[in-house]
Amino acid sequence: MASRSPIHYSVIVPAYRENGNIRPLVTRIFTALRRVDSPIPPDQVEVIIVDDNSRDGSVENVQSLQQEGYNVRIIVRTTERGLSSAVVRGFYEALGDNMLCMDADLQHPPEYVPTMLAALSPSSTFVLGTRYAKGVEMDKDWPMYRRIISSGARVLALPLTTASDPMSGFFGVRKEAFLKARNLNSQGFKIALDLLIKAHIPSEAIAEVPFSFGVRSEGESKLTGKVMIKYLEQLAELYWYKFSTLIIFAGILFIVALLLFARSALGALSPASQAK
Ligand SMILES: Nc1nc2c(ncn2[C@@H]2O[C@H](COP(=O)(O)OP(=O)(O)O[C@H]3O[C@H](CO)[C@@H](O)[C@H](O)[C@@H]3O)[C@@H](O)[C@H]2O)c(=O)[nH]1
Numbered sequence: 001m002a003s004r005s006p007i008h009y010s011v012i013v014p015a016y017r018e019n020g021n022i023r024p025l026v027t028r029i030f031t032a033l034r035r036v037d038s039p040i041p042p043d044q045v046e047v048i049i050v051d052d053n054s055r056d057g058s059v060e061n062v063q064s065l066q067q068e069g070y071n072v073r074i075i076v077r078t079t080e081r082g083l084s085s086a087v088v089r090g091f092y093e094a095l096g097d098n099m100l101c102m103d104a105d106l107q108h109p110p111e112y113v114p115t116m117l118a119a120l121s122p123s124s125t126f127v128l129g130t131r132y133a134k135g136v137e138m139d140k141d142w143p144m145y146r147r148i149i150s151s152g153a154r155v156l157a158l159p160l161t162t163a164s165d166p167m168s169g170f171f172g173v174r175k176e177a178f179l180k181a182r183n184l185n186s187q188g189f190k191i192a193l194d195l196l197i198k199a200h201i202p203s204e205a206i207a208e209v210p211f212s213f214g215v216r217s218e219g220e221s222k223l224t225g226k227v228m229i230k231y232l233e234q235l236a237e238l239y240w241y242k243f244s245t246l247i248i249f250a251g252i253l254f255i256v257a258l259l260l261f262a263r264s265a266l267g268a269l270s271p272a273s274q275a276k
Pocket residue numbers: 013014015016017018050051052081082083086102103104105107150167168169170189190220221222223
């Protein structure tokens with residue numbers, strides 16, 4: 001039996017009811033990697049689908065892709081659910097030191113996978129696919145309310161990171177950087193933002209790759225109001241994580257100022273001062 005090349009690159013795909021998208025996703029990733037100008041050897045890449053028990057034929061679909069020679073596997077979780085926690089699980093399972101996360105629904109173009117993976121290095125430990133750059137655009141089918149929510153979410157995260165699109169679900173991280181992060185919040189959708197802060201990724205270690213956010217071709221978005229509330233909770237936690245010293249210091253200053261003010265106000269009202 002021919003021995004396989006060691007895997008240096010892992011592409012993690014969180015997926016829930018994405019059966020219709022899995023085949024085009026996997027075949028397009030490997031077609032891009034097999035192009036003559038691809039900087040990444042295709043036989044060093046694995047794709048890991050992390051599925052939350054969709055029971056929609058995804059498992060059988062992955063099995064037939066495996067039989068065709070594609071290095072893809074599927075992890076089916078039965079006791080846990082959620083996008084971010086699926087990504088974290090995939091990162092722990094990854095064989096490669098260079099790990100990329102992308103959606104299953106083809107909104108993240110598979111043709112960018114070689115460029116994204118090649119952007120990772122020991123000095124560039126994080127790569128971010130950004131929708132906020134010249135010449136790229138959002139999903140044309142996104143309704144106005146989704147654009148407003150996305151822009152608002154991004155503005156709220158601005159004090160936390162210098163990255164231009166921390167809301168992006170198309171990002172990569174080196175394994176050694178990922179393993180530095182403690183207490184990741186894997187409740188919501190925004191795991192890239194959590195990693196940027198909690199793995200202490202310095203600005204100069206973030207490579208950005210502009211891409212146009214595509215249109216979902218199959219299935220439905222899983223973004224709900226509950227996911228948005230979880231994002232606000234995650235933001236509050238990250239603000240506390242990053243600025244707690246500053247917040248406590250400002251709080252103490254405020255209390256001291258209040259006490260001084262109260263003392264001088266009371267002094268002004270006392271009988272001694274009124275007798276003068
Ligand atoms: N395993 C698993 N996967 C999930 C779950 N919920 C969503 N996913 C998968 O996560 C990916 C993104 O989910 P969508 O439902 O397509 O999200 P979206 O609304 O299009 O959000 C996109 O835009 C955001 C930026 O504004 C991104 O942050 C997000 O990752 C995604 O790209 C898809 O592959 C979807 O199957 C879940 O509970 N479990």
